[in-house]
Amino acid sequence: MPFDLITIPCLSDNYAFLLRDHDSGKVAVVDVPEAGPIKTELEARGWTLDQVWLTHHHWDHVDGLADLLATYPAKVVGASADAHRLPPLDQAVAEGDTVVLGSLEAEVFDVSGHTVGHIALYVPKAKCCFTADSLMALGCGRLFEGTPAQMWGSMQKLMALPRDTTICSGHEYTASNAKFALTVDPDNAALISRSKDIEVRRENGEPTVPSTLSTELDTNPFLRPANPGIRATLGMQTASDADVFAEIRKRKDNF
Known part of the structure; x- marks a missing residue:
């Protein structure tokens, strides 16, 4: 593989990610919930830090940035639409833009919903997408700012990526997401199997992210x-996909 991808647990249930391009040795970190674990990982590997990619403005994704930059003065990349409430940006990006890290290129997607201005970064050469609190393992982010229709539009963009894409999301919420998923998709054999695997992983203290x-x-x-079984469970056989998505999100909010 021409890259390294490192998952770093932060705070109580957050994740940051390090992406290193082998050709150039350049390293990016995706989100900075806290600086300590990221510094520890960089020091242990003997890596420096070239870029910081911020997905959205929430405190648990940016709070460690000043501390991290004091040791590693890297270039900070984030959404132009969110620049007014993100830390100062060196590169402001929007959907369709590209972020270059050595021989790797990340394509920027607007995945608003959890927040307005949330971005995801897809790196084709590394077959990974940093989705933070948009698409999550067995879930999606709570809609603090956007609408269900907006978030469904964001999900559709991510669904169109290659199936073998690694999804690097922002939190260890998978066990609770699995319990909810089984209430709306109870006959899904793949879901039942995954839920059991998640239980084992968490009992062993292992992360369930990435997926x-x-x-x-x-x-x-x-x-x-669009799944007929989910639609039957919800009694929404003739509803639009967007309306079914909205109902699933509403039920998760109240779960």
């Missing part, structure tokens, strides 16, 4: 509003 898009497409109810 793969193929796994999410097969088990994540927020990507499956």
Whole structure:
């Protein structure tokens, strides 16, 4: 593989990610919930830090940035639409833009919903997408700012990526997401199997993030509003996909 991808647990249930391009040795970190674990990982590997990619403005994704930059003065990349409430940006990006890290290029997607101005970064050469609190393992982010229709539009963009894409999301919420998913998709054999695997992983203290898009497409109810079984469970056989998605999100909010 021409890259390294490192998952770093932060705070109580957050994740940051390090992406290193082998050709150039350049390293990016995606989100900075806290600086300590990221510094520890960089020091242990003997890596420096070239870029910081911020997905959205929430405190648990940016609070460690000043501390991290004091040791590693990297270039900060984030959404132009969110620049007024993000830390100062060196590169402001919007959907369709590209972020270059050595020989790797990240394509920027607007995945508003959880927040307005949330971005995801897809790196084709590394077959990974940093989705933070948009598409999550067995879930999607709570809609603090956007609408269900907006978030469903964001999900559709991510669903169109190659099935073997690694999905690097922002939190360890997968066990609770699995319990909810089974209430709307109870007969899904792949979901039942995944839920058991998640239980074992968490009992062993192992992360359930990243996941793969193929796994999410097969088990994540927020990507499956067209599924006849889910529609039957919800009594929404003739509703639009957007309306089924909205109902699933509403039920998760109240779960």
